[in-house]
Amino acid sequence: MNRHHSDDHLVAAIDLGSNSFHLAIARLDHGEVRRIDSLSEKVQLAAGLDEHNNLTRGSQERALACLARFAQRLQAIPAKRLRIVATNALRQANNAQHLMDQAEQILRQRIEIIAGREEARLIYLGVSQTMVTEGRQLVVDIGGGSTEFIIGENFEPLLTESLQMGCVAYTQRFFADGQIHAKSLDRAIMSARQEVMAIAESYRDMGWDSVIGSSGTIKAARQILLQNGWASASGGISHEGLAKVRERLLACKHVSELDIPGLKEDRRAILPAGYAILQGIFDELDLAEMGYSDGALREGVLYDMLGRIRHEDIRDRSAQAMMRRYHVDAAQAERVTATAERLFDQVAPALRLDDEDRDLLRRASLLHEIGLAISHSSFHKHSAYLLQYSDVPGFSQVDQEKLALVVGNHRRKIREEQKMLLIRSGSLSLLYVCVLLRLSALLHHSRSRDPLPAITLESDGIHFALEFPTDWLQTHPLTVADLAGETEQLRHWGIELHIH
Structure with missing residues (x-):
């Protein structure tokens, strides 16, 4: 090595x-x-x-x-x-x-x-970091199963979408037997146009100054145009170049006969489908020319990881955006978050919790009340639904599922099966994160602006011992009642809560 x-x-x-x-x-x-x-x-x-x-x-x-x-x-x-x-x-x-x-x-x-829009965001990040252009750019990435469209400016995506069309899926749908006919080619182009039609108006309304393609299908198309002298003056893909590709496709009856300079062997079978999607995009968005960038999803993932290493995590910006969108009481969210982090720091070594668990707890604490924008009744369930099914930049589906599980179980009655679901989704650490959020939200149930006293928490994973300063609980009877109820609830999960 x-x-x-x-x-x-x-x-x-x-x-x-x-x-x-x-x-x-x-x-x-x-x-x-x-x-x-x-x-x-x-x-x-x-x-x-x-x-x-x-x-x-x-x-x-x-x-x-x-x-x-x-x-x-x-x-x-x-x-x-x-x-x-x-x-x-x-x-x-x-x-x-x-x-x-x-x-x-x-x-x-x-x-x-x-999710598709998260894929689109990462693709744009990869393209924007590897190709600097002036003004707004439309980025198109044709994959095997989906196609992503992004309008962005500098390093910021402004509009993202993912459509269910890709070169492998379209090959199976329109060219499964390898035969190439004008009729099947036109059907595939029309299908692509119909997909793009759903987003075309909003994209045209936002507008763009340049068009960039990324990933394999567009790279292969550009290579064919360059090798055959069909590319535009700037080396890009144009309507005229695509018309030449169509002629060569229809000159063959089967993909096995395709022998075009610049076409790699492993791209031969999917070229008709890839061409059809690209042609449909050009037609429906009325594109004149498309450039190419080597940056793509994997480069975007690398740069996104660099941001996390630098503590510039897009997930934190997304959490703040969700708080604003759903009019979260920011002061209350910060109070719960601060308490959750203090409790976390006290038990993390004993419970073997790591930085990812801490990040998860912090974001869950900030977002646990977003469901109040829908209804006060069972708001934790509404919060969980929004977290699981919203498009949240930076979060994978697993990230969102974990957040939703923790937030959805942060209050009220709990059952044994919920414990099993938490453990299956994130091992015991996810269960412990949920317990810490429950305790933190409970301690701020009154929504008082007065700071909490110095509270200590110890745990071995089964026993959680909260210790309060002398006489503090005597002056806070509602907290005592809440803690008594929580003690009963946590027993359903095999956890003993002790109050000192």
Whole structure:
């Protein structure tokens, strides 16, 4: 292994795409992410979805074999410096968890299934960090199962969307037998136009100054245009160039006959579908030209990880945005958060809680009352629903599920099955985070602005002992009543709460 692979400043990202799996290893160099190694394999996970939306055994075997090869490149990467994201195919697969369980054993790291708009945000981050343009830019990324559209300015995405169309999915839908006909090509183009039509008006209203494409399909199309002299004067993709590609496609009856300079063998079968989606986007958005950026999802993941390392985590900005959107009582949220963090610091070593658990508790404390914007009755359930099903930049589906579980169980009655759900979703640490939020919210039930006294908490995981200053509880009978009720509730989870 090269010497630089043992450097403590290395980070790595894996993108489990619907068409290809990508690994990127980079060095953090004075605030920049410099890629030093990469690996990509065509796994075509989306092609392995059967009629019941389950991944076939063959597709899972291809995926796991690929990841085993990736794992050999990751031996010197600390777990906290590796991030793995999965996109549309695993969003759609009913048996995704089965594959992820095996993959996580191979990679020894958690896999995050990210929502379409989060994928779009990360793609824009990757493009904007690797290609500087003036004004607003429209970024388009055609993947194997979905296509992302982002309008952004500088490093900030302004409008994000993910549409259910991709080169692997469209190959199965319109070109499954490999035959190429004008009729099937036009049907695929029209289908792509219909998908884009749903977002076209809002995107045109915002407007853009330049158009950038990223990832494999657009890279392959541009390479064909460059090799054949069909690219625009600036080396981009144009209507005229796409018309030449259509001519060459229709000159063949089957994908096996495609022999176009610049077309790689592993792109041959999906070229008609990729062309159709790209043509549909050009037609529906009335694009004149599209440039290309090497930055994509994996680069965006690397830069997002750099932000987390620098404590510039987009998830904290998203939490603040949600607080504003749902008119959270910020003072109350900060009081609960401060108490939660004080309690956390006292028991974290004994309960083996780490920085990620602390971050989760802090965000749950800030957001536990967002459901009040809907109704006071059972607001914790409304809060949980909003956290689980909203598009929240920076959060994976697993992140949101954990937040929703903690917030949804932070008050009122609890049951044994809720404990099991918490443990299945995040081990015992998630259960302990939930207990800490329950205690913190309870201690601020009165919403008083008066600061709490110095409270100490000790725990061995089964017993939680809260100690208050002498005589304080005597002057706060409502808190005593709340703590008595909480003692009864926590027994349902096998936890003994002791008050001193």
